[in-house]
Amino acid sequence: MTRTPLSDVACSIARATDLFGDAWTALIMRDVLTGIGRFDDLVHDLGVSRKVLAARLSRLVEEGVLARERYQERPPREHYVATAKGAELYPVLLALMNWGDRWYAGEAGPPARIHHLTCEHDTTMVAACAHCGEPLTVDNTTQLPGPGGQIGPGTQVIGPLIASRAGEHPA
Amino acid sequence: MTRTPLSDVACSIARATDLFGDAWTALIMRDVLTGIGRFDDLVHDLGVSRKVLAARLSRLVEEGVLARERYQERPPREHYVATAKGAELYPVLLALMNWGDRWYAGEAGPPARIHHLTCEHDTTMVAACAHCGEPLTVDNTTQLPGPGGQIGPGTQVIGPLIASRAGEHPA
């Protein structure tokens, strides 16, 4: 892509997408957050070309999402770990995973489970309202312009914009 | 991209990313979910090239995420609306937006607010555990292989993999 300057747009989704809206970046973050931080391990696990991986990693380090850290002195070796900023991308990954599980898991069920150490249950992510804890959905939310600038033409109520019958829930 | 076959991988994030891991797709979904469904409106709102938009839209329709619907008969005009499958991508967008707000909102604050109609508060999304309602974070979760296949090398506990000090929280 020839750098369409999405980051300029007054939209946090656009800003986030400018960094994260790339097939590899999401997968790199998944791996790094699950402990795969070494260059060659990422190459093998993802099947990404070394060139592209190097480019993504340095972008992510530049953005402060990952950090390059020495993990052994002799011989000196570096790997990549998530910063706090990077760790906060975890909900994005959970949301993607949740959606993938719901719509693409085969007969056998989802390929991975999330185990919540706090409550000791296997679980899934719910997009909950920070205020009341109820799920946030397209139908029960509205987007309004915020203090940081108006949000272009997308300033309407989100409502009955779901297709009438198409695409029913899976099993 | 030359179609690296991510959808084959036994990982729901990879599957979701195969479709959604594209700078434009996320923004198209944002627009469609907020009511911008017409071809030319999308071109103008996003600044995407008509060729790429046409390609993305037909892919999204193929995948059952969007539906092409006639919204007036004379003259016949079609626009795009989200299916149920598409509407369920909303949490992904909320998570991206949340992250963008936290890390890229300027002085003025975030460019848009989410208003929860149910509880009547402006709110943000929390990645909550479906079981206990507490937030899911990198530190309090573990990924385990699920019924639908093992998840490659990423089968470790997620834990102290956050960079020691780098990337502290914003204001």
Added chain:
DNA sequence: CTAGCCGAGTTCCCTCAAGAAACTAAAGAT
């Protein structure tokens, strides 16, 4: 009735980025 306009795309050309695979380079290990 013919010229113009609108919405929804196609087509064409060009450039730049992704893929593949070989190459480099430092530092042990055998």
Added chain:
DNA sequence: ATCTTTAGTTTCTTGAGGGAACTCGGCTAG
């Protein structure tokens, strides 16, 4: 002295994205 591991660069080719012009059905205004 050579081999291996790790972490990248370099080179080359193909193909996807950007930009802009073109198409096409169907109203609508003069």
